[in-house]
Amino acid sequence: MKNFSFVALDLETTGLDESAEIIEIGLVKFIDGEITDKYQTLLKPSKPISKEIEELTGITNEMLKDKPKWAMIEHDVLDFIGQDFLVAHNASFDSGFISRVTDKLIEKIWVDTYQLAKIALPTIPNYKLADIAQFFNLKIEKYHRAANDAEMAGKILLNLAKTLFKYSPFLIQENIELLQNTNDGLTYILKNVQTKIISKFSYDENIHQGQEQNYSNTALNIKEGSETLKPGGIISSCYNNYEYRVEQVNMLKVVDKAFLENKHAIIEAGTGIGKSMAYLIPALIWAQKKEKKVIIATHTIALQEQLFKKEVPFLEKCFEVKLPVAIIKGRNNYICKRRFEKIKVLKKTESKENIFLIQINNWLSETKYGDKEELNLKKYENEYWHQISSQSETCLARKCPFFYKECLYMKNKRHSEKSNIIITNHALLLQDAKINNKLLPEYDYAIIDEAHNLEEEATEQFATKVDLLKVIKLCNQLCKGKNIGIIDRINFQITSSDNLGNFDLVKENIQIIKDETQILKSKVLEIKELFFNSRISNFDETRITQKERMSPEWICFLEQLDELKNFITSLKVKLVKVISYLDSIEKLEDYNKEMDFIVKIISENIETLNIFLEGKNPNYVYWIASNKGNNFQNLIIFTAPIEIGSILSKNLFNDKKSIVLTSATLSVAGSFDYTIKSLGLKGYDILQFTANSPFNYKNKSLICIPSDIPDPTLTSEDNYTKEIINNIKTILKVAKGGVLILLTSNKMLNKIYYALKKDSNLKDKNILTPGIDGSRTTVIKQLKDNISTVVLGVNSFWEGIDVKGDALTTVIIVKLPFVPPTRPVVAARLDKLKENGEMGFFVYSLPKAILKFRQGYGRLIRDKNDWGALIILDQRIISKNYGKQFLSSLPSQRIIQDTSKKVYNSLEKWVNN
Ligand code: SF4
Structure with missing residues (x-):
């Protein structure tokens, strides 16, 4: 040293x-x-x-x-x-x-x-x-x-x-x-x-060395799943203080019944049921008995990891067998070692790329799965990843030197082929449903956990988009000069190797491709300029309805977009020609594969632009998302089906024998109607079951509703925010333990965050928000570790946070979480419902808000010893008729509803008792 x-x-x-x-x-x-x-x-x-x-x-x-x-x-x-x-x-x-x-x-x-x-x-x-x-x-x-x-x-x-x-x-x-x-x-x-x-x-x-357990590969010798959970059963012997939960066993039986009777099922499992065990055990037994594959799909990576790294090893320990379970993600989540080795030797134009490649190189020396999720890549690094990820179009399969031993994607694939239980995510399950089960192994039975997110995820997966910035990047990937682009490298190869043959036609097309990529890039810039300079829209997301299509500004914009589509189509024709000329030359196979991959992306872009420009399908919504940042302006063109239920019904539920949907929040005021309708399950004979939480909410929690805060829709934003800040400050003086403040807008979050930070009376509080004070994970860790922590969060903070005890005793919901009706997909759905004579607010906006509200509330009580208060600062919950539906969707408990002064006095007494 x-x-x-x-x-x-x-x-x-x-x-x-x-x-x-x-x-x-x-x-x-x-x-x-x-x-x-x-x-x-x-x-x-x-x-x-x-x-x-x-x-x-x-x-x-x-x-x-x-x-x-x-x-x-x-x-x-x-x-x-x-x-x-x-x-x-x-x-x-x-x-x-x-x-x-x-x-x-x-x-x-x-x-x-x-x-x-x-x-x-x-x-x-x-x-x-x-x-x-x-x-x-x-x-x-x-x-x-x-x-x-x-x-x-x-x-x-x-x-x-x-x-x-x-x-x-x-x-x-x-x-x-x-x-x-x-x-x-x-x-x-x-x-x-x-x-x-x-x-x-x-x-x-x-x-950094993990402990690998070695269990035998013998079969799981269990006939009756529910027996394993009974006191004295196999599972109880693996716990020090095992708690028998009747509702867990009941849920297990419903999963069993659904598989046995080939029916779909909806199971709402309250917090503390132990729902993952309640479906993993019957799924394992079923898969083994029937020698069939069962798919388990989660929405979040956290749950996927928890199942694979915690629950499955726990069951393996209890049953003393190695369980046939594998995780599958989309192929592009895995590294392609061959592509990586090729990229490594090229000269890089950005030093960030060098750092990225070293990061990957070091990671490859220790990763078991080669899954990009382990890396937590940033947006710009995802672009680099795209060039080294495993893709069916670029894979040389048996001809690849890594195929038999070192290819991590192939290793995972072989393992999943031998496994009966496949853990995956909603995205892959839906992509697979979209293209007739070509991504996942063939299956008839599935369990979809966190199913309250399925409607949103399906909308995203069945949507298509063209990202204009990515079009430019694609052009750069093809031609960047200095032997960096694929076309540049092909050009170098054919001009420097005399013995490969006569390539006059190829060279001619290569020159055209080089020229056309330049024109294409300038065309994209022109379109962006037209959009941002003409102030055609001031919104981040602009829905393009028939009305917009008739206006002169939009007519001009759409004409430009049509021209862009024609340029892309012309480029595709030249690329296909080059591919066909080089097809027979083994030495250039690598490049051809890379070109195939680019042609596939280009074809998808052309298809989306065609659908968007035509814009005639009444069941589709069309919109443009714009990013107006100073250094980075971009446009993304979207098309998506308005109603997702019929698509899920056709592509998923009709096709499979039994799909079990589960989550802690699938019902609204005790009914599954919204979930059934929105996911396309109407008309099926489905099993419906609610496994109530074993927690004593009445004794352990309190709901506080101050009645004198103005209605957010009837007061100015400034006044409302001031009022909210004052209320939160009073609550923080009374609260004991960690506090989670759930919001619906970043703008309001920032105002509240800085107002709390500035207040000298709150100096002893550790006030945090992601982005400013670290990542979501860091902020949640601090909430767990330090009981004077106050976390403010939007969106993802409404669910998936599991903080027990004094570390989280107060949840504040600032506004009822209605989806903004101006968002293109939401607006299109509301219009469609209106056309059908339905009231969009009651059949769509309200149930969606209630489900999210229940998720937010679910952060409060996480185990039987937990206690805490939910404070709702949106008085619409008492002043509007629909407010009752929010409250009746929560487990029974004590509600205090009065002036803020009286409410906070009662809260203080309750907290101190
Ligand atoms: S087998 Fe395919 S995915 Fe695997 S390293 Fe080779 S080319 Fe890449």
Whole structure:
């Protein structure tokens, strides 16, 4: 560790744009792994700082008024840094700011801990400073202050360097080569690791090794599933304090009956039933008895992982057998080693791509499944992934050198072929249904968990889209010059190898393709310009009805889109020609396969544009989503079926013998009518069952409804928000334990979040929201770990959060979660219902809102010892007639409804008792 010294640096700034200035610098010197010195100072900017920056950093204009300018501290900073290299998290941000005030640090080596973390820890959920710190269990007093963040970046560097020792010297050398001299900082650290200068911190190899259990492969010797759950049964013997739950056994029997009688079933299983055991056990027995495959589909990855990594191993332990269970995801979720090896040797145009490839290279040395889900990729990295993922069009199958042993996709496939239970997700199940069971193994029986999400997921899966940005990327994938695009590489191959044959026709077409991709790219830019400059629409999502199609602006836009479609079609013709000319040349098979893949995507785009431009199908909704961001403008063209029930009925329920739908929320006010209708199950003889939660909601929970908060639809947004903020502040003073605030809009979330953060009376509260304070996972972890945490969240926070005990005792629902009626699919559904003489609000919007409301409420009581209060700040729940339906959809319990003052007094007493 000798001579390994560096300075960690962090800046706080007035903002992110070009005119922003540095307001704080923090430097921390590390020598041989120890902090030896610190330097921190505030700097006076030329303009006052904004409220947001004051709130984010805690640095106020008052604090900055007498502080020096950069010129006055530059000498001290340079002196402190001396000959050391610099370390920062997202270093390009800091080095960019530093280069605006001095050029004396430009030549230094900068190590970016964000990039280093990506390659040393390829699979952690997030790479924000706080998330990596949490991974290493490093504590910090307060983020967003320069000295603290700098110290954390330095400690993270040391931990990351230690972590790199898990990789072989050969792999580290490959990492260095993959960097292609594009990143001095990473190369410097990797070389240091290689030469073991920092070997003092030798890595504990055992940390990441899982324990593999070896069970025999004998058959599951159980005849009656319900016997296993009875006291004294096999399952009870695996628990210390086993609780027999009658409703769990009843649910198991309904699953059994559905399979036996070839019927579909809807089962609502209240929280605490243990529903996954109630369907896994009968599914396993059924699959074995009948030698048939049973598919289990979940909506979230979390549940999929829980089933595969927790529930199945638990059952294997109980039954002492290896169970024939496999996970299947879409093929493009798995890596194609052959494509990866090809990409590795190409020169990269973006250094981000080099980092991505090293991350993949390191991950490949440890992954068992090669599933991209392990990587938590960002949006731009998904584009890179697309070039290395397994695809049927690009696969060489038996001709591939990896086919028999190393191909992880093939390994997973072979395993799933031998398995009777296949765990998958809604998306793949629906894609498979869309194309006649060509993706999953043949099956007749399925269990769909988290089925309350099936309608939304099916709408998405049966929709088609053309992403204009992706069209440009596709053009770049074909032709980018410098031997990078596929066409460029083909061109290089045929012009440099005399012995491949005569390629005059190919060369002619290649030139045309090169020209046409350029024209296509400019055509896309023209269309985007037309859309954004003409202000044809001010919405993020614009539904295109027949009315729009008649207006002059839209006529012009659609004509342009039609022209674009013609260009794409022409390009496809040339590509197909080139493919057919090269078809017989084995040496070019790789390229041809890649071209096949691109032609497939292009064909799908043409088909979608045809449907969109025609726009005549009354059962379809057409819309354009626009992103108006400053650096990134994009348009996505969508088409989707308005009503999904008949499609599910035809493609899924008609085809299968028995499908069991289950979730904690499938009924509205005790009826499954909405679920049956929306999923296309009307007319089937279905089993319906509700397994009530074993929890004592009456004694353990309280519902509070303050009656004096204005109706959100009858008051201004500002007044309403102010009122809500005041109420939340009072609730937070009364509440004991963790609090979850559920919202329906990001705009309102931000207003409430900053108002709470600013309030000095709430200094002892750990107020968090994802995006600002870390990822969803990090924020939920803090809610679990620290009982003074208050989390604000939208959408995904309404479900899937399982926090028990004092860590979550209060759930606040700010507004009833109605879907915005302006969203294209929602608007089209409401119009359709109106056409059919139905009241869209009551048959669609209301039941959907109630199901989501029940999901939100479900976050409160997670086990039999749990307790807590639900506070509903939307007075429509009492002032409107439909409000009763929300309340009657919840399990029976105590409700307090009064003025806010009285409600919060009662809440305080209840909490203290
Ligand atoms: S067998 Fe197919 S998917 Fe697997 S590595 Fe080879 S080409 Fe890729």
